[in-house]
Amino acid sequence: MDATDVAAPAHAADATDAADAADAKTRITILVALAANIVIAVAKAIGGLLSGSPALLSEAAHSVADSTNEVFLLTALRRSRRPADRRHPFGYGKERYFWSLLAAVGIFVMGGCFSFYQGYHALATDNGEKPSGYAVGLVVLAVALVAEGSSLLRALHQLRKQKDSAKDPAVRTVVAEDSTAVLGVLLAMTGMVLHLITGEVAWEAGASFGIGLLLVFVAYRLGAEARVQLVGESVDPELRDRISALLDAQPEIDNVAQLLTMRLGMDSALIAARIDLVPGLDSEDIELICVRIKRSVVETWPEADHVFLDITEAPPEGGT
Structure with missing residues (x-):
């Protein structure tokens, strides 16, 4: 019987160099998304507090969740490349999937649950007053739409240029976050505009619930993908x-x-x-x-x- 492991041949160093180069591009993609989300989160929070818009506050929580998740993804890139040791003879590759799972939990807790709360709070405290300060909020969302769209285009560009990026949970998470962010901004803008036109806060509360549902769905999908890899999936x-x-x-x-x-x-x-x-x-x-x-x-x-x-x-x- 023979059950000895085979060390990678010398040319495997080329594959390692290629993987390091791919990680460098992924790191840039994550940093671009992180920078955009931090700025947007602050702007949304200020605009939401000034206007009292539940949809805008939901989007602020969404951006905070995304920013936290990008920190998780940067941690995943660093820790997953550690060399094998006595405690982990097969290396630390599955660290990527663990931190992606934490990112999914973050999206659910910080983004989805807070959005549901904002929708409920808006309906429960509605006093029929006409909304004010929404012009600033809509401008903030318009800027956020451009920033989130730019980050999404960067991530999609990497997917097209690097074939293996489609398998990278970090890149997939950034694409999912940015896609959800763009849809969330559109929902928030729609809810705010309809609230202004009709005077009914239910439109904006509905937008918050919609953002929450969207985030919960994305969190579930990302978490399910991470679970499959952590449990142990066969090769293609x-x-x-x-x-x-x-x-x-x-x-x-x-x-x-x-x-x-x-x-x-x-x-x-x-x-x-x-x-x-x-x-x-x-x-x-x-x-x-x-x-x-x-x-x-x-x-x-x-x-x-x-x-x-x-x-x-x-x-x-x-x-x-």
Whole structure:
């Protein structure tokens, strides 16, 4: 039986450099979103307090939640790249998914729940007074729309330019946050305008409830994605099939009895295969054969950096 791990070949350093470069671009995307959200959160909070607009205050909470989440994502980028050690022999790649889960919780608690509260509070305290100061609030939202839209375009640009960015929970979270922010601003503006026109605060309360529902939905989706990765998800079916085909094509392998895979991070995966070798192999050659096969897998797919082979049947030459 052989179950030794194979170290990544020298050319894997190129993959590491590429991953570091991708992280640098992701970090810029997050910093752009963070800067925009901090400025917007302050402006929305001031505008909301001056106008008393529940929809604008809901959007302020939304931006505060997004700002906090971007700090989580920056932490995820830094911690997920730590090298493996004795306590974590497979590295810290899953840190990205943990911090993405915290970001989802932040969106739900700070954004969604506060928006529901603002909607309820607006209906409960309505005294029929005509809203005032909404011109400033609408200007703030218009500026926020431009800023959030610019941040969203930056994130979408990275998705188009970098194929692997679609798998990065940090980039996906920024795209989800910015998309939700744009929709939230539009809902808030609609509620404020209808409140001004009709004098009915229910329109604005409805906008707050709508923002809350939107945030809860996004939080659920992001949390569900993070949960799948933290529990342990296999590699893409296409990649699994290609690895299986490569193993089947080896002349020394008679049968691939079982192939297990699991993603350990953005660019790290564990591959464990239970294989039957062809009869008649010399026992001294089996280890060399396994090393060659595993090295072939790693060289073909650098992300498959932990490869284990379990020999279930390999009788020596002359054996039965």
